[in-house]
Amino acid sequence: MNIIEMRSVYREKLDLSIDECDFIYKIILKELCDIDPIKIALDPTFNLSSKSKNTLLESINMIIEDYPIDYLINKKNFYGIDFYIDENVLIPRPETEELVDWLINDNIDIKDQKNVIDLCSGSGCIGISIDINNKYLNVTLSDVSPNALKVCEINKKNLNSNVKIIQLDLNSISKSDKEYDIIISNPPYISLDESNQIGKNVKYEPDIALFTPKNKPLHFYEKILEFASKNLSKNGVIYLEINPNFISEFNQLLTNYTINHVNFKDDFRGKKRLVKLTF
Numbered sequence: 001m002n003i004i005e006m007r008s009v010y011r012e013k014l015d016l017s018i019d020e021c022d023f024i025y026k027i028i029l030k031e032l033c034d035i036d037p038i039k040i041a042l043d044p045t046f047n048l049s050s051k052s053k054n055t056l057l058e059s060i061n062m063i064i065e066d067y068p069i070d071y072l073i074n075k076k077n078f079y080g081i082d083f084y085i086d087e088n089v090l091i092p093r094p095e096t097e098e099l100v101d102w103l104i105n106d107n108i109d110i111k112d113q114k115n116v117i118d119l120c121s122g123s124g125c126i127g128i129s130i131d132i133n134n135k136y137l138n139v140t141l142s143d144v145s146p147n148a149l150k151v152c153e154i155n156k157k158n159l160n161s162n163v164k165i166i167q168l169d170l171n172s173i174s175k176s177d178k179e180y181d182i183i184i185s186n187p188p189y190i191s192l193d194e195s196n197q198i199g200k201n202v203k204y205e206p207d208i209a210l211f212t213p214k215n216k217p218l219h220f221y222e223k224i225l226e227f228a229s230k231n232l233s234k235n236g237v238i239y240l241e242i243n244p245n246f247i248s249e250f251n252q253l254l255t256n257y258t259i260n261h262v263n264f265k266d267d268f269r270g271k272k273r274l275v276k277l278t279f
């Protein structure tokens with residue numbers, strides 16, 4: 001089978017527009033078969049090896065089953081950086097890039113070192129992006145999941161990052177060996193009541209990365225604030241991604257703390273999803 005014939009199979013089997021089918025076909029050719037997609041135009045009769053043919057056909061079957069392409073190719077671009085990802089971690093989202101951008105812009109002119117901790121780090125996309133963009137920010141990544149921490153290690157090594165990686169369970173918080181000036185987190189925030197409304201795209205993502213305990217949509221924000229009460233420096237700042245469906249409950253939670261400024265920000269979809277708490 002040649003490269004054009006396989007493109008027709010993709011167009012036929014995937015229930016998507018021709019442009020989307022071609023886009024996916026090119027990604028799989030490049031990332032999984034190591035074939036430059038330019039060959040489609042320059043060498044349309046190029047014959048696929050049986051290995052490439054099998055990979056391409058298996059990939060279509062997985063995509064038909066809604067398997068995310070990012071997991072298929074073990075790669076996701078986040079804040080301009082290619083991160084390794086697999087089924088042990090959440091696929092980084094564009095909304096989270098806006099949270100990272102907020103922190104980076106707020107600290108663009110600093111000349112003193114600050115300690116930053118990324119709680120619930122998953123792949124490490126938040127903390128490693130911060131580390132790569134500002135040498136004055138000393139970043140620690142933390143997660144409860146040993147498998148997520150392995151992904152952090154892979155990204156740290158691949159991206160030549162200086163982050164420190166620790167295992168930390170927000171359900172059993174103690175005083176850390178150092179104070180943090182900044183906490184940033186995108187914790188699990190989908191309540192089980194909402195789980196039937198979420199898209200089929202998340203069905204391969206780990207439950208531990210998505211869901212809060214039953215009837216406790218704000219569980220992880222309570223824990224992050226408890227962590228902050230023990231480990232955030234005096235004038236520290238917290239950047240959080242939050243669930244836009246629970247803003248009033250979130251505001252209610254904040255009334256238990258003395259916070260100087262609470263700034264909400266809409267994400268690019270116009271949803272109130274980002275917040276900065278200045279103490």
Ligand SMILES: C[S@@+](CC[C@H](N)C(=O)[O-])C[C@H]1O[C@@H](n2cnc3c(N)ncnc32)[C@H](O)[C@@H]1O
Pocket residue numbers: 089090091092093096119120121122123124125126142143144145148168169170171185186187188189208209210
């Ligand atoms: C929504 S994912 C966020 C991943 C990453 N920060 C991102 O934005 O792509 C939430 C992460 O919280 C972690 N997590 C779940 N329960 C936790 C706990 N009790 N303590 C610490 N981390 C936890 C999960 O393992 C998962 O990696």
